[in-house]
Amino acid sequence: MIKFHIDKRQKSNYIYKQIYERLKEFILDHKILANNKLPSKREMSNELGVSINSVATAYEQLLAEGYIYTVERKGYFVEDIAHFVNGNSAKERELPKHLKETPSDEKGWLSFSHIKIDHSMFPFYEWMKSQQNAISQHTTELSEIAHPQGPFTVRKTISDMIGLTRGVTCEPEQIIIGTGIHPLIHQLMAIQGSNTKIAIENPGYSRIFQILKSLKLDVLPIGLDRDGIDINGIKSTNPDFLFMTPSHQFPTGTIMPISRRVELLNWAATGDDRYIIEDDYDSEFKYGTDNIPSLQSFDRNQRVIYFGTFSKTLLPSFRISYMVLPPKLLERYQFHYSDRIQGCSSLQLYALHYFIQNGDYAKHIKRMNQHYDKKRKQLIKELAVRFQNRIKIKDAPAGLHFLAEFDTDKSYEEVKEKAKQEKLEIYTMKHFLLGDDDSKPKNIEIVIGFASIKEDEIAEAIDRLYRVIC
Template structure:
């Protein structure tokens, strides 16, 4: 045994040094004897305690480097040699490197439709209900979760959305997941890849890309002033249609009742047709009452409803849900009843308390008032600064709206200059689902999000936006 032990607090534990040295000698086939010295003999040779050697031998034994023979001691295992590749000298690909920060682009001004107002999230109350979970749900936290989420939470969600969105369902129909995308991915994995699908155009790019990546034939359907065209749907003849009827993303259009009934009637004509309703930010409605969900009008169980807490609470909580008709629910359970995934059980039980104690509805009411005031101030400032050069599609719902600005700049110019000036801004070009050549008119459409904008920064933000077009 030709190695030495270094003593002192600055060096690894003695048993760890012995273990490492012996392991390396075994892997390098550098030991001339198959039999290792006794624990006492090696301890004497190294000038260490027998316990340190015993601890090292036990670790080598547990990992399979050595084995023990009664009355003979410890023997070196016959270990298969590595196929050696000098990967340590291979450079890590530049395109996979991260800078250690969540985002490389840090805007100074944001018009993002993605983020929410985290400054006014009731963190103290959320922590208080988390403590209740620790106090009263130790058993539930120690067990594997139900594949669809806690039944008790599903009861609370079912009661809440029946009241606020008119959604009719049993708790058993609700599937809770860590985002709408993973839920849709699971659902669509059960469908034949030959199933034709229609989506809104412009629309939600992530759904479109998800379905394309799953090898579905996806047909973008253009919109008119009432939303997705049912006449075009009939011509394209899909089996599934993805829509955002209560606040179309990204245009903001609210689908009127006549168009909704036409869409539901289209689905009712065949039992294998389904409508996926993405109700992503329907909780926020200004000036009038909430628009009932499309699912509330469905009489044939052909609407799949999806909702999320990302817009109302925090996106990082990753809590969304999907409501399936019984026929699809049966297939879903057969395929995914054994899966264990989804959001944190701690957050799910906390959310149940948050809903049941009325904190969720109070939070929505507060944020609705705050967003309404912020939105109104932003619209006034946009009119003041841009004057007759701006057209605002003032649909009083959601956390973003569409504007058109008269400018000779191209969409590419606007996007590049916004990034250079550290302005987070999205044009309508981002949401067209096919590589089409957009007609370059003087009217450029922008998506203006306001949830994460500080109210005292609205004037400065609009000035910064105007600087792009001066």
């Protein structure tokens, strides 16, 4: 008879679970040999002083997991289970220290991050109403897997909106919704040939640069001039794809003039299968004048792939972005990704549909433009007063960041380390330089994001920045 003790006082562990765990342990340790018969349910219940139901439940779980088998009218028997190969000790199985995570402590930190947004003015009540509409109107759709490119209703709403606000010419069928620019770029470029060349602005978006490199593509950083990406550099390298941010170059903030846009569109149109990837990441925010039209709105030859996101205008955690593919690329995309599962939450997507349709999105954008413009002007003014002639602000009245150049003897490494000591989150230009660049800059350039910092924290943040730089 198998003997072990059941603690009936344990409230956290059911009796059947204790029986199951002990028997499983005996079987795996081969203390009960293969093909040996287990006691009957009645015998086991009498031995342990528990109910037959508890024993029956434990046996059924062991049977379901393959530890035992039954023979009709004879009872339960132990399966023939191989011995485990000698494994590592418990200590050796522990997660290595360098892989362990510690909770981030943001207490006392201030941020000039270009990534963050101001969530304090997000209209949560209106968004929840849109979610309620989505639940009441789309119960069936919410219980099903959405179209690989996203629900058609949502794509139609997005195509109408960007046609009105950005001049983008497209049909809903051309839109692919995804959980961010990065996965969409990965999907698009993963179906290109291994000899594909793609040019990217330098300085530019380092995360996109790394994604493209990880795909083993030939990635060509191209420098900038006062109008944006250097057209001569593009012509000399002759890439198949060109990734760029014409409406608000990231990170310098340059707004590309129409003359350079036409040059680039003509370059794309006169080559075989040349495409421009336009990342329109924060074009909703423009101060003083109307929004800059998208590059895609000038495209006459279907050579621009347009990317947009709601991460800057709504909340980054919503993870809703999209790309607009020309018909030729759309065919190729659909061929490769017809079985793809849409990654975005259908509830969030339908909520977005109603949020846009009822005008709440447009109201929110207008309100945030006024809010960000006020904060931006205050920050620029106080920076100029604090740093005097030691700062040169390269201000383009658009987006959620601007570039500031500082006269200092410190290196980028020293600035980065001092910023940590001051608990000030900043991103220097070095972070966005693509490829190797060992040259020592004359001055330090910092990308100043102003979206997340509170107005009453600006003075303190500038004081910390002054201690970092000077």
